[in-house]
Amino acid sequence: MLEGISTSLVDWSRAQFALTAMYHWIFVPLTLGLGIIIAIMETLYVKTGNPEWKRITKFWMTLFGINFAIGVATGIILEFEFGTNWSNYSWFVGDIFGAPLAIEGILAFFMESTFIAIMFFGWNKVSKGFHLTATWLTAIGANLSALWILVANGWMQKPVGMVFNPETARMEMTSFWEVLFSPMAVHKFLHTTSSSFVLAAIFVIGVSSWYILKGRDIVFARKSIVVSSIFGFLAIIYTVFTGDSSARDIAHHQPMKFAAFEGLYNGSEGAGLVALGLFSENSTDPNNQNLKDFAVKIEIPNILSYMAFLNWNAFVPGINDLINGNEKYGVLSADEKIARGKLAIEKLKAFKEAKKAGNVVAADSLKTQIMSPEFQNNNFKYFGYGYIADKNTLVPSVAFSFYSFHIMVVLGMYFIFFFLFALYYTLKGKIHKKRKFLKIAIWTIPLAYIASQAGWVLAEVGRQPWIIQDLMPTIAAVTKISVGAVQVTFWLFAIIFTTLLIAEIKIMMRQIKIGSKTEGGTN
Amino acid sequence: MFESLSLLSLQQYWWLIVSLLGALFVFLMFVQGGETLFLAIAKNEEEKSLLVNTLGRKWEFTFTTLVTFGGAFFASFPLFYATSFGGAYWVWFAILISFVIQAVSFEFRKKPANFLGAKTYEIFLFINGLLGPLLVGTAVGTFFNGAMFSLDDMKHVTWGTEFRGLEAVLTFHNLALGLAVVFLSRVLGLLYFMNSIDNEVIYERSKRQLLYNTIPFLVFFLYFVIALLFKDGFAYNPTSGEISIESYKYLHNLLAIPVNTLMLLIGVVGVLWGIGTTILKGGTKGIWFAGGGTVLTVWALLILAAFNNTSFYPSIFEMQSSLTIENASSSKFTLVAMSYVSLFVPFVLGYIWYAWKSMNNEKISTKELEQEHHVY
Numbered sequence: 001m002l003e004g005i006s007t008s009l010v011d012w013s014r015a016q017f018a019l020t021a022m023y024h025w026i027f028v029p030l031t032l033g034l035g036i037i038i039a040i041m042e043t044l045y046v047k048t049g050n051p052e053w054k055r056i057t058k059f060w061m062t063l064f065g066i067n068f069a070i071g072v073a074t075g076i077i078l079e080f081e082f083g084t085n086w087s088n089y090s091w092f093v094g095d096i097f098g099a100p101l102a103i104e105g106i107l108a109f110f111m112e113s114t115f116i117a118i119m120f121f122g123w124n125k126v127s128k129g130f131h132l133t134a135t136w137l138t139a140i141g142a143n144l145s146a147l148w149i150l151v152a153n154g155w156m157q158k159p160v161g162m163v164f165n166p167e168t169a170r171m172e173m174t175s176f177w178e179v180l181f182s183p184m185a186v187h188k189f190l191h192t193t194s195s196s197f198v199l200a201a202i203f204v205i206g207v208s209s210w211y212i213l214k215g216r217d218i219v220f221a222r223k224s225i226v227v228s229s230i231f232g233f234l235a236i237i238y239t240v241f242t243g244d245s246s247a248r249d250i251a252h253h254q255p256m257k258f259a260a261f262e263g264l265y266n267g268s269e270g271a272g273l274v275a276l277g278l279f280s281e282n283s284t285d286p287n288n289q290n291l292k293d294f295a296v297k298i299e300i301p302n303i304l305s306y307m308a309f310l311n312w313n314a315f316v317p318g319i320n321d322l323i324n325g326n327e328k329y330g331v332l333s334a335d336e337k338i339a340r341g342k343l344a345i346e347k348l349k350a351f352k353e354a355k356k357a358g359n360v361v362a363a364d365s366l367k368t369q370i371m372s373p374e375f376q377n378n379n380f381k382y383f384g385y386g387y388i389a390d391k392n393t394l395v396p397s398v399a400f401s402f403y404s405f406h407i408m409v410v411l412g413m414y415f416i417f418f419f420l421f422a423l424y425y426t427l428k429g430k431i432h433k434k435r436k437f438l439k440i441a442i443w444t445i446p447l448a449y450i451a452s453q454a455g456w457v458l459a460e461v462g463r464q465p466w467i468i469q470d471l472m473p474t475i476a477a478v479t480k481i482s483v484g485a486v487q488v489t490f491w492l493f494a495i496i497f498t499t500l501l502i503a504e505i506k507i508m509m510r511q512i513k514i515g516s517k518t519e520g521g522t523n
Numbered sequence: 524m525f526e527s528l529s530l531l532s533l534q535q536y537w538w539l540i541v542s543l544l545g546a547l548f549v550f551l552m553f554v555q556g557g558e559t560l561f562l563a564i565a566k567n568e569e570e571k572s573l574l575v576n577t578l579g580r581k582w583e584f585t586f587t588t589l590v591t592f593g594g595a596f597f598a599s600f601p602l603f604y605a606t607s608f609g610g611a612y613w614v615w616f617a618i619l620i621s622f623v624i625q626a627v628s629f630e631f632r633k634k635p636a637n638f639l640g641a642k643t644y645e646i647f648l649f650i651n652g653l654l655g656p657l658l659v660g661t662a663v664g665t666f667f668n669g670a671m672f673s674l675d676d677m678k679h680v681t682w683g684t685e686f687r688g689l690e691a692v693l694t695f696h697n698l699a700l701g702l703a704v705v706f707l708s709r710v711l712g713l714l715y716f717m718n719s720i721d722n723e724v725i726y727e728r729s730k731r732q733l734l735y736n737t738i739p740f741l742v743f744f745l746y747f748v749i750a751l752l753f754k755d756g757f758a759y760n761p762t763s764g765e766i767s768i769e770s771y772k773y774l775h776n777l778l779a780i781p782v783n784t785l786m787l788l789i790g791v792v793g794v795l796w797g798i799g800t801t802i803l804k805g806g807t808k809g810i811w812f813a814g815g816g817t818v819l820t821v822w823a824l825l826i827l828a829a830f831n832n833t834s835f836y837p838s839i840f841e842m843q844s845s846l847t848i849e850n851a852s853s854s855k856f857t858l859v860a861m862s863y864v865s866l867f868v869p870f871v872l873g874y875i876w877y878a879w880k881s882m883n884n885e886k887i888s889t890k891e892l893e894q895e896h897h898v899y
Contacts (some may be wrong), residue, residue: 058896065630065897072586073626079593080608080619087609091678094601095853102598103864105591110871113583114878120897121580126881134878165854169677170601172854352676479609480681489616496620500627503638510636 012486013085013478018460019490020077022453023497027071027504029452032146032193033200033235034064035139040227042135046128056220057135059516060204063508065120070504074497085486089467089477096162096173097152100180104148111141146196147189154185156468157459158253164380166351166370171471184249188459191242194235195455198415199448201232205422206445207512209438218432220516225431229422236415243412244307250462251308251316254469257462259319260398261405262304265291267318267326273303276406279399288392291319292399319395334391341386344370344379384471396464404457411451418444525862533858534848535830537599540865542825543818544592545663549704550817551585552659553715553810554578556708558625558652561645564716564728569889572633572898573720575648577887578712579629579899584875586622598861602678602851603836610672610680611662611688618658625651629899653705660704662688664697666828667751667773669839683840696754699747706740707817710798714810717801721886730801737798752777757837759847766834766845776831783826790819 038060045053079101083090090097118126118134126134161178162171173179205228208221251258259267263274265284277297284291305314315329325333347370354363369375388394422441425431431438463469467477525533557578565571597604608615624647631637632644671683671690684690691697713729713736720726756772759765769775777784793816801809829835829848836846852858885891892898 062897066634069627069630072583073623076586076590076622076626077619079590080615083593083597083604083608084612084615085609087605088677088679090597090605090609091602094597094604095857098594098598098601098604098853099857099861099864101594102591102861103594105587105594106864106871107867109587109590110875113587114875116583117580117882118878121882121895123896124894125885130881168854173857173860176860356676479612480679481609481612481687482685485612485687489612492616492620496623499639503627503631506636506638507631507634511634514635 006483007475009481009483009486010475010478012483012490014474016085016486016490016493017078017081019497020074020081020493021456021460023493023501024071024074024078025453025456026449026501027067027074028146029196029199029449030067030203031064031071031142032196033198034060034067034203035135035142036197037200037204037228037231038064039132039136039139040231041224042132044227046132052219052223055516056223059220060224061119062511063207066504066507066511068116070500073500077493085479085481086467086477087479089472092170092472092477093156093159093468094170096155096159096171096179099173099176100148100152100155104145108141108144108148111137112145113141115141143193146193150189150192151180151182151185153459154182154188155179156466157188157463158182158184158249159468159471160184164370164376164383166348166367169348169352183245184253187242187245187249191239191246192455194239194242195412195452197235198232198239199452201228201235202415202418202441202444202448204228205232206441206443209441210512211515212432213435213438213442217515222426222432225422226426229419229426232415233419233423236412236419240412240416243409247307248310254463255317256319256322256394257396257401258308259317259322260396260401261458261462263294263297263398263402264304264316264318265320267316267321267329267331269305269315270302270313271304271308271316272299272301273307274299274402276410277402279402288395290392290395290398319398323391323394334385334388334394337382337385338388338391340379341382341384341388343386344375344383345386347375347379382470384466384468384473384476387473387476388465393465396462401458401462404454404461408451408454408458411447411454414447415444415451525859528859528862530852530855530858531849533855533862534599534852536862536865537595537852537858538829538835538848539826540868541592541595541599542822542829544588544595545825546818546821548585548588548592549659549707549821550711550814551581551588552656552704552708553711553814554582554585555652555655556705556710556712557715558648558712559709560652560712560716560732561649563732564713564725566724570722570725572892573722573725573887573889574716575629575632575899576892576895577716577719580882582625582629586626589622599853599858600846600848600851601853602674603846605678606672606674606680606846606851607662607670607688607836610682611665611670611691612682613686614658614662614688614691617654617689618662621651621654621658625655633899652708656704656708657701660701661691661697663704663825664694664700664747665691666825666835667754667756668694668696669757669837669845671840672838672844673841674844696747696750699743699750703740703743703747706736706743707794709736710740711810711813711817714797714801714813718807718810719883719887721888721891730805733798734802737802757834757842757845759832759834759845759849761832761849764850766837766842766847768842772833773827776827776833779831780826783823783830786819787823787827790816790821790823792816793819 038057041053041057045057115134115137119138122131122134160182161173161175163174165172205225208224211217211221263277264271275298278295279292280295282293283289284293302312304316306312308316317326317331321331323334325331325336347366351363351366351370354366421437425434425437465473467474561571561574565574628644628647632641673681710733713733716729717726752774755768755770757766758769758772794813797809797813797816800806834845834847838844
């Protein structure tokens, strides 16, 4: 079935998706968060009637517009890339995965694009109240778009609400609500949006700090900091909680990802959490360079068990347990799962052949077998394992997963303190005097972007080799096309997106230098 | 309520929705048409700025409609999505890239320190304005003329040529549709300028250009339609699922679905009426007739491509792989669930209409732009 699919094709297709997704994700979090911050600012304008708030709103709106355009530009590729580069995936799960994408378009994108026009061009054309509503609807529309694509992503991490149909050789939806309200999807949405609010709040505080340090636009900058430090503080607290829930989801449904991002090779009861660690060059298994040993690590006992299962002494399986199996704790070995998956694939093939040969009796009997709850639970659940040739490929890059997780968490902790200080200084009314903090605030902007990207690296690299957890590995999902074609489009996008990114950053910087005075004036 | 419909009715319902989105998209490509007219209509910066801003306030609708069209197609006919996008790789990427460079161009063009310079962004807009309609039109042509794919048991797609879809341009019937769409989008762009810009000179120049673009549009469009009536089509047998060639298939479809034929005729008359009255009598309402007519015409053509047991995406590489609304659709459950979502569509169209109206009350003029906060 997979003849002619080379690992290099899979790697290049993945690289292209990673490239486009990561570029897209540079712009989206700012759109999600800044949209809400602007809406809050405009609400303050409408409530107080103070034109200063209008000026502030308009300034941030200008930056929003620049960022939004490039977010849209990078986003369209992603949607169609499921078809162009992952066409087997698109058919296999299109029945489930397509729906959220369509709803995203119908309910969210139109809301966003209709009201953004009023937000930008409606100041003199519609009433104050209507304009404010449009600004809020733009922000809500943007966040709703995130909801649907994250529901789709959550489903890939933990497929629910579907059944396999041997007739069509694909997964089919059986419960829309199960897909929508899957805890994996809900937590992912909440964690992604709240962390985006954090990023946007840091962006506003950082840029405003620059003004104060330059001794200009002080009132404007201080007001902006008030709004975003309160908003950011609430958001980071929420981000921590939703992150915690997400980690628990992973422990339950993607134990390999969990073990990898913790660098846990051998599972144990009362497992400790590696708070910080560095890998050495040596690996724990001479035959597998992926399983690097720690050079140094700071470990806190029992925390990992609690984090994963809310029980200080629970057993957390390690990578070796998941590969070799652990009978005591009922963990199946990879070999066993591969055998079960192979059987599922063979049965399906036999069914297809019987069908082709017109052997109705045999086909019906095979179908009944495939659809029986027992077979579904014991074999079909491991369908994707049937494609796995080397069980070591079941382990994602440990170093990548570990570092991206820890960078995200450490920065997240730092942001809590950052917002605490921002809030404290603001409430005391002396933030403009804290030059050191203001300098730190500027340098915190890139850190927010790094944390945000690290989160996605963890989510997507950590689940390899799966495109759909346990059901479909990336190698079975990719479009059969020449590697050269994918390389061409990869470099094409790399060049286009990098060029546009440079343009965006230059334009942003210039607009920030110009400041709020000329843009919008005092009208 | 949707549960009681048969699978076939749901498939047809979703084809109607997806086609309607496609038809709206073709109408909204007046933005693309407009993007190719800066040189012909604007003789100075001020005039160019009027054109750019007029289109700049609408480009996102077109873009969003394209994205939604893609999403809706994916959800309702995933096999088409997988086959066409995965197969005709180069065509779709060429289309997409032209939209990527468009998305930033309005916003970045006049901003200081924009790295590439205003001229480059205008070239981006021109490329999008030309390639977008041309390739979309040509790709839709393959709905009638077929494409070079085959599908295996697991529905994995293989493409017959290394050109990956670009070979569609070599079939003149496809290309004729592409060119018809190019000139139609320019015609619509001109009518939209005449409708929403308060400037005598631009109005007069647009009116003159209207004639020059209508003639090639008519030539290519009429050629496409007439050739369509005489050509063979890909019919399928609903019981066996087998695909076969049927002479005069599309003519048969026209006769079999008179409502659709009527819609097609009203659509074409609408387009001609919109253009004709504007050329002969002037006025600013042409866009509404021509735009509405475009929607009806394209909608009817897409229905013609798929209803009455017709393959909407035939394969000329391995005929039995051809796609129909029956073999390419989602499951009944998904179509039902999606149908409930579709009930929101009138509501969405309603607020778009309301927002559009409240924004277009005042015509765009140099004076209006001076007062505006956000200018492209």
